[in-house]
Structure formats: C-alpha cells, structure tokens
Amino acid sequence: MSRYVEPSSINGRVLIRDVTVADPLDGRRTPGQDVVVEGNKIKSVTATGAPVAGAHVVEGGGRFVVPAFMDMHTHALNTPEDVDGAYALMLANGVVGFRQMSGSRALLKSRHEGTLPQPTGAPALKATAGDLLTPLNAGTVDGVVQAVREQHRDGADFIKAGATTRTTFMAALKEANRLGIRLGGHLPADLDPREAAREGVWSVEHLGPGVTVFAAVSSREAEVRAMNATRKLPPIPKVTFPGADKLVMKLVKGMAVNPATGTSELEAHAYELADGSYDQNKAEELAALFVEHTTWQCPTLIRVHTQQFGDSPQHAEDPRRRYMAPRELRAWDKSAKKFSKLPDGTRTALRNHWTAQLRMTKTFADAGVPMVVGTDACGAAGIIPGFALHDEFDHLAEAGLDPLTILRMTTTEPARFLGEEGAFGRVIPGMPADLVLLKEDPLEDHTALRKIAGVMRDGSWWSRADLDAVLQRVAAKPGAH
Incomplete structure (x- = not known):
C-alpha cells in the first residue's frame, strides 16, 4: 500500500481508444489506434474499431501515447524504509523505472529475497549497484578487486565508482571485465577518459564529473590535466572498523547534497582554463571514441545545474519543494548557504561552466554517442523526484537536442543501455503495459x-x-526524499 497513491480500479483488460502512437524507435506517428492491455502486457495495437468485450475503456480522444519514462540515475532506495513519497512523485510524472546508483549488501539481499518496498504504483528497479567504490573499499588495488568480486557474488547489476584514483579505478574495471559485470560512474581526476573508454567503461555520469572530460577536449590539455590532478578525494576513512560502512554512507550523503560547495579556487581555475581553451575538433574526436567503444553518457544536466547554481532563487524558491520532506529541505538550505560563501570567482567559474556542459552534450548527441536520461534525484539538493526528469528534458533541449532524441533517451535507449533491447520502451504487442497519455x-x-x-x-x-x-496528498504530508 501507499500513503499517497490509491489503487486503480482500471486494470485487467483495458482499452485505450483512439490515440496517436508515437514510436521513439523510428519517430513515426500512427493516429487512430486502439491499444488493448491484458494484465501487465500490451495485447494489441490496431486501428480504432469495435469495442473490446469486458474491457475498461479509456477515451484517448486522438491524444498521444508513448512508452512511460525511465530515470537512469537516481538514489530512490537510499531510504528504502521511506521511499513512498519519491515513488508517488515518479508515478505522477510518468516515471515507471529507474537505475539505483548507490546500493549496499543489505539492498542486494533484500532484492534477492523479494522484500524491497512496493507501494502502489511503484516504479521498477531496473538495476542497482552494491556499495560505492570509495577509499574505504577501494583504497588499494587488492581492496578494490575484492570489492568488485564481492558485489558480483552478491548479485549487483553493475559496479559504481564513486571516489577512486586512476590506479584503483582501472584495477576495478579490469576485474569487472574479467567477471563480466559492468562498471560505470565517476571518472577520477587523474584519469584520461579516453583510457577508460578504450578499456571498456560502461557509463560516465555527470559528464565526468568535474573537469576530467573537459581536460581531454582542451587545447591546453596537459596544463588542465595537471591542475585537475591535484583535486583531493573526499575525506572518507581508508581503514575498516566496526560501523565504518555506515559512517562512510553518512559522509557520502552529506557531500552528495551539493559537492560543488567543496570546490577549491584551484579547481575553479581548472574550469576556467578548460573552458577558455575548448577545442571543438578534440571534442568531436572524443565523441567518436565514445561511439566506437559504446561508452554511455548520463549527463544529469539538472544535477550539475543545481550544483553550479547552488544558491540560485530558481532552486531555492522552487514551488515544488512543498513535496519534499522537511529534513531534506533543511539539508538543501544549509548547503545553499554554504555555497553562497564560496569566493565570487569560484561561483562565477562554476556558473560559466554550464555553457561548456551544454556544448559538450550537443557535440555528443550530434556524433551519436549513446546517452540516457538521469536526474540524481533523492539526496541531491534542488532535485524533485519525478519532476526532475522533465527538468532534465528542458536542459537537454536547451543544449540543442531534438524532441525525438530526448524521447529515445528515456524510453528505447534505457532498454539498450541495460541490455534489454526489445523488452521495453515501445508501444507494441508484448511490451510491458507502462504507458503515458499526452x-x-x-x-x-x-x-x-x-x-x-x-x-x-x-x-x-x-x-x-x-x-x-496523488500530488495533493504528498503536498499535504510531504515525505519525498
């Protein structure tokens, strides 16, 4: 059950009558269609015709049906004991599946045993990692190799690099490749993204993050890379002791609200140097390499925007904050205050980097780099679960991506990304009955x-x-995280 979502009485056999089906695979619109659902599958998609015996009828009125949306970078299950609010907002915004970007042994065990919370209307957990790779479990080559083996044994779908060095990242990637488990996440400051691509990294999150990818497209690459390599890892314990994992997750959660609050003046100079020496030819060469090696990108532009404009009224005065749990808002406001105290030059460098991120996203899209939509919702300041996916669509459009590309990035491309091409993401017979009427x-x-x-x-x-x-109930008792 759910505190916010009432069970639907329209299920079983359902006829969605007279709709235009928009296919993200080929961009075709097919008007005058009846979509018939039996149970949790699409049974047929045919020209509007005779009534279907025993079916609940939803009148489409010529409106548009698309596959429901996937968010490929969230942290909804960071609070599995209280996920109901986030799930309700996801449903209200058409989000029916997600990739969990921070897991644990307990989360993997709960999924295996079928005990994860499933409130009414909950989205599907499409993939999850185990524990983030941090200095605690990835401080040495031996340690990170062991961590990868344990997560593979425990049933993780992929390995998430959170805070590593080039040495430990590459050791993790080599072991993951040997075991046949994918590895993605944050590229370390001292790693060349081209090396990661050539060695088979699965996905790069947040366009890096930081300046790592942008160093590779700078005409002054050596200088930018040398400056960027001075970036320090977060202050996470490197030795194991009772309760260390819980302490690490608490530290990670605190930093994740807005990592940009820790930007040093040297890092700010690295942004300025990289952005001021951008080389379009090098950017296109990097994009071609990502295409060649199928190096996926999950830009999470809404995430980098809330970070780099951390004290902007656009986020601080967002009316949708009314859906968020009060303690989340307190953490967000505390983070915004800390961001506002950064030196003016640092905040200016972060704001100016936005243009470079949009330009990079467009370059990747134009080159055919595989990309999916993600938000980093549930823990990151200023990001409202569910709604943030539509914010991401807006930012992708701001970067210059066309509507069909954006639709694919949240439907058919997630299926390909997860190795489930043909299993979801289209409105055709046999597909899951996860649909949005627009x-x-x-x-x-x-x-x-x-x-x-x-x-x-x-x-x-x-x-x-x-x-x-649903939205009114969440607003009346805000509980989203």
Whole structure:
C-alpha cells in the first residue's frame, strides 16, 4: 500500500481508444489506434474499431501515447524504509523505472529475497549497484578487486565508482571485465577518459564529473590535466572498523547534497582554463571514441545545474519543494548557504561552466554517442523526484537536442543501455503495459512530455485527476526524499 497513491480500479483488460502512437524507435506517428492491455502486457495495437468485450475503456480522444519514462540515475532506495513519497512523485510524472546508483549488501539481499518496498504504483528497479567504490573499499588495488568480486557474488547489476584514483579505478574495471559485470560512474581526476573508454567503461555520469572530460577536449590539455590532478578525494576513512560502512554512507550523503560547495579556487581555475581553451575538433574526436567503444553518457544536466547554481532563487524558491520532506529541505538550505560563501570567482567559474556542459552534450548527441536520461534525484539538493526528469528534458533541449532524441533517451535507449533491447520502451504487442497519455505531440516539442493526461503502470491506469490527487496528498504530508 501507499500513503499517497490509491489503487486503480482500471486494470485487467483495458482499452485505450483512439490515440496517436508515437514510436521513439523510428519517430513515426500512427493516429487512430486502439491499444488493448491484458494484465501487465500490451495485447494489441490496431486501428480504432469495435469495442473490446469486458474491457475498461479509456477515451484517448486522438491524444498521444508513448512508452512511460525511465530515470537512469537516481538514489530512490537510499531510504528504502521511506521511499513512498519519491515513488508517488515518479508515478505522477510518468516515471515507471529507474537505475539505483548507490546500493549496499543489505539492498542486494533484500532484492534477492523479494522484500524491497512496493507501494502502489511503484516504479521498477531496473538495476542497482552494491556499495560505492570509495577509499574505504577501494583504497588499494587488492581492496578494490575484492570489492568488485564481492558485489558480483552478491548479485549487483553493475559496479559504481564513486571516489577512486586512476590506479584503483582501472584495477576495478579490469576485474569487472574479467567477471563480466559492468562498471560505470565517476571518472577520477587523474584519469584520461579516453583510457577508460578504450578499456571498456560502461557509463560516465555527470559528464565526468568535474573537469576530467573537459581536460581531454582542451587545447591546453596537459596544463588542465595537471591542475585537475591535484583535486583531493573526499575525506572518507581508508581503514575498516566496526560501523565504518555506515559512517562512510553518512559522509557520502552529506557531500552528495551539493559537492560543488567543496570546490577549491584551484579547481575553479581548472574550469576556467578548460573552458577558455575548448577545442571543438578534440571534442568531436572524443565523441567518436565514445561511439566506437559504446561508452554511455548520463549527463544529469539538472544535477550539475543545481550544483553550479547552488544558491540560485530558481532552486531555492522552487514551488515544488512543498513535496519534499522537511529534513531534506533543511539539508538543501544549509548547503545553499554554504555555497553562497564560496569566493565570487569560484561561483562565477562554476556558473560559466554550464555553457561548456551544454556544448559538450550537443557535440555528443550530434556524433551519436549513446546517452540516457538521469536526474540524481533523492539526496541531491534542488532535485524533485519525478519532476526532475522533465527538468532534465528542458536542459537537454536547451543544449540543442531534438524532441525525438530526448524521447529515445528515456524510453528505447534505457532498454539498450541495460541490455534489454526489445523488452521495453515501445508501444507494441508484448511490451510491458507502462504507458503515458499526452495531451500534445511529443515529437513536435519536448514540453509535451510533461503534459500528462494519464499514466498506466504495470497495467493499472491513473487519470490526470488521479495523479493530481496523488500530488495533493504528498503536498499535504510531504515525505519525498
């Protein structure tokens, strides 16, 4: 059960009548279609015709049906005991699946045993890592190799690099490749992203993060790289003791609210040097390398925006904060105050880096670098679960990506990314009954993706009125993390 989402009475056999099906795979619009759902699968998609015996009818009225959305970088299960609020906001915004970017042995065990919370309308956990690789478990080559082996044994879907060095990152990647488990996450400051790509890293998060990727596209690369390599790892314990893992997660959670609050003046100079010496030819060469080695990118532009504009009224006065748990807001406001105390030059360098991030995203998209949408919701300051996915769509459009590319990044591309191509992400028979009914054409303008008339999750239908009621309940008792 859920505190916020009432069970739907429209399930079982459902006919969504007279819709235009928008296919993210080929960009085709097919009007006048009836979508019939049986249980949790799409049974048929045919020209509008005769009634279907025993079916609940949802009148589409010519509106647009698309596959429901995936968020490929979240931390929803950081608080598995209180995930209901975040899940409710995800449902209300058409998000039906996610990749959990910070796991634990306990989380993997709970998933294996089938005891993860499943409130009404909950999205599907599509993939999760085990513990982040940090100085605690990745401080040495032997330690990181052991950590990768243990996570593989415990059933992790991938390994997430959080805070490593080039030496430990590459050792982890080599062992992950040997075991056949994917590795992605944060590239360390002293690692050349081209080396990571050539050795088979699965995904790069947040365009780096930091200046690591941008050093590789600078005409003054050696200088930028030397400056960037001085960046220190977070102050995480490197020795194991009783309760160390819990202490590390507490430290990581505190830093994750907004890592930009720890930006040094030297790091700020590295941003300025990299951005001022950007070389488009080198950027295109890097993009071509990522294409060649299928090095996925999850830009999380909403995440880097909330970091680099950490004290902006745009985030501090966001009316959607009313859905967030009070203790989350206190952490966010504390972080914003800390950000505002950074030197003016540091904050200016962070703000100016935004243009470079948009330019890089567009360069990658134009080159065909594989990319998925992610938000870093649930723990990061200024990011509202569910709604943040639509913020990400806006930023991708700001970078210059077209509506079809954006739709693919949250539907068919996540399926390919997770090795489940053909298993979800389209409105065709046999696919999961996870659908979003839109009031406007999503192939004409990406903003149509937020104009939701209804959501079907696992064969159950919630109308716009139902979804608005969900939002009202969350606002009345804010509990999202």
